[in-house]
Amino acid sequence: MSNPQFPFAARMDGLSGSAIREIFKLLRLPGMISFAGGNPAPEALEEAVITDVAQHVMSQDGKAILQYGPTEGYGPLRVRLCDWLRGFGFSPTTEEVLPITGSTQGIDLVCKALVDPGDAVLVENPTFLGALQTLRLYQANIVPVVSDENGIIVQALEEAMRKYRPKLLYIIPTFQNPTGVTLAEDRRAPIAALAEKYGVLVLEDDPYRDLRYAGRPMPAIKGYDQAGWVAHLSSFSKTIAPGLRCGALSADEGLIRKLAICKQSVDVHTSTLTQAVVSEYLARRLLPGHLADIRKLYAARLAAMLEALAAWPEGTRYTTPLGGLFVWVRLPGGMDASELLSRAVEKGVAFVPGSHFYCQDAQADTLRLNFSNSEPDKIRRGMAVLQELIREMPG
Ligand SMILES: Cc1ncc(COP(=O)(O)O)c(C=O)c1O
Numbered sequence: 001m002s003n004p005q006f007p008f009a010a011r012m013d014g015l016s017g018s019a020i021r022e023i024f025k026l027l028r029l030p031g032m033i034s035f036a037g038g039n040p041a042p043e044a045l046e047e048a049v050i051t052d053v054a055q056h057v058m059s060q061d062g063k064a065i066l067q068y069g070p071t072e073g074y075g076p077l078r079v080r081l082c083d084w085l086r087g088f089g090f091s092p093t094t095e096e097v098l099p100i101t102g103s104t105q106g107i108d109l110v111c112k113a114l115v116d117p118g119d120a121v122l123v124e125n126p127t128f129l130g131a132l133q134t135l136r137l138y139q140a141n142i143v144p145v146v147s148d149e150n151g152i153i154v155q156a157l158e159e160a161m162r163k164y165r166p167k168l169l170y171i172i173p174t175f176q177n178p179t180g181v182t183l184a185e186d187r188r189a190p191i192a193a194l195a196e197k198y199g200v201l202v203l204e205d206d207p208y209r210d211l212r213y214a215g216r217p218m219p220a221i222k223g224y225d226q227a228g229w230v231a232h233l234s235s236f237s238k239t240i241a242p243g244l245r246c247g248a249l250s251a252d253e254g255l256i257r258k259l260a261i262c263k264q265s266v267d268v269h270t271s272t273l274t275q276a277v278v279s280e281y282l283a284r285r286l287l288p289g290h291l292a293d294i295r296k297l298y299a300a301r302l303a304a305m306l307e308a309l310a311a312w313p314e315g316t317r318y319t320t321p322l323g324g325l326f327v328w329v330r331l332p333g334g335m336d337a338s339e340l341l342s343r344a345v346e347k348g349v350a351f352v353p354g355s356h357f358y359c360q361d362a363q364a365d366t367l368r369l370n371f372s373n374s375e376p377d378k379i380r381r382g383m384a385v386l387q388e389l390i391r392e393m394p395g
Contacts, residue, residue, distance in 0.1 A: 033382035073099035089219025126357030151183030175324025195229035228252030308383030
């Protein structure tokens with residue numbers, strides 16, 4: 001096979017994506033216990049329900065669904081999204097909501113519309129790997145802001161806004177990926193106020209909000225947004241099905257118009273069949289019941305994982321999330337999580353070393369554990385393997 005040397009654009013410099021892809025290849029090995037992905041449980045994917053919903057929408061509106069549609073989205077879905085988003089603590093109009101092809105696309109569109117090479121973008125550190133990848137593709141100057149167990153520290157955020165004059169703050173306030181941490185309620189209004197004061201768009205990525213297993217829900221940062229400086233991303237990937245590729249971006253109407261221009265050149269519009277399926281799913285009020293089922297399923301898995309972690313060697317530290325899909329762990333004695341992964345994979349267990357989620361100052365002794373994708377028994381077995389390996393490893 002030839003090996004052409006393609007003249008790649010500068011934005012591709014240093015973007016290999018290989019380390020994490022190698023981990024995900026391992027997951028296909030038979031018998032592997034995976035704490036690596038962020039996938040819903042197979043039991044949570046309702047193929048019979050979705051088939052029924054899809055058949056219904058095709059029989060009702062098949063010609064329109066199969067035709068090109070408006071970039072701004074399928075009308076009935078926009079209306080239902082407005083209703084659903086009220087539960088997040090804000091009430092958009094249909095013009096303030098854009099159906100998107102997964103929240104991944106929302107991150108891309110906002111970067112496309114706002115970020116020039118070298119522009120400062122503030123992030124939590126660690127943060128979602130997919131967002132880091134997108135920010136790197138847009139050649140952003142990615143600047144970390146310090147967080148504690150209650151999320152980003154408001155004073156540190158204001159200092160960073162003053163110092164770097166960023167275009168954007170990218171933040172996952174609820175059950176963060178990768179740490180599972182939730183931004184305290186009393187930090188939310190101040191963040192919205194800072195966005196307005198410094199003219200920085202807050203991109204609030206909120207795919208885990210409905211996966212709450214304890215405590216009471218709190219309004220999104222967008223709920224405190226007086227002047228349109230917060231753009232909110234939601235997704236049905238973690239609740240209905242990631243393969244549908246459907247989410248929603250809620251923002252100021254003028255910003256939505258610009259993002260729709262960007263979207264035209266990406267995919268013209270999100271698949272109308274997908275939008276119609278999600279619209280009908282919401283119209284039938286299937287989501288609350290389904291959420292109740294998967295919350296129960298995942299809460300038991302989280303409990304199994306936390307119970308196993310309590311037995312790990314002294315010095316292990318970990319978050320105790322109230323929702324979401326991940327627990328974040330710091331190994332005892334500065335142990336290297338990548339070294340642990342190499343050993344774990346030989347014993348049939350996989351996870352993602354935490355270093356991949358940092359934009360700088362990567363902490364090698366951290367790891368992210370996903371609990372949604374394995375039954376409690378499997379979780380206990382996999383966690384016991386890791387526990388044993390940690391005991392054997394030189395600290
Ligand atoms: C914080 C965050 N944002 C976005 C996504 C991607 O979601 P989607 O499937 O809606 O593109 C994920 C998935 O893991 C995530 O954790």
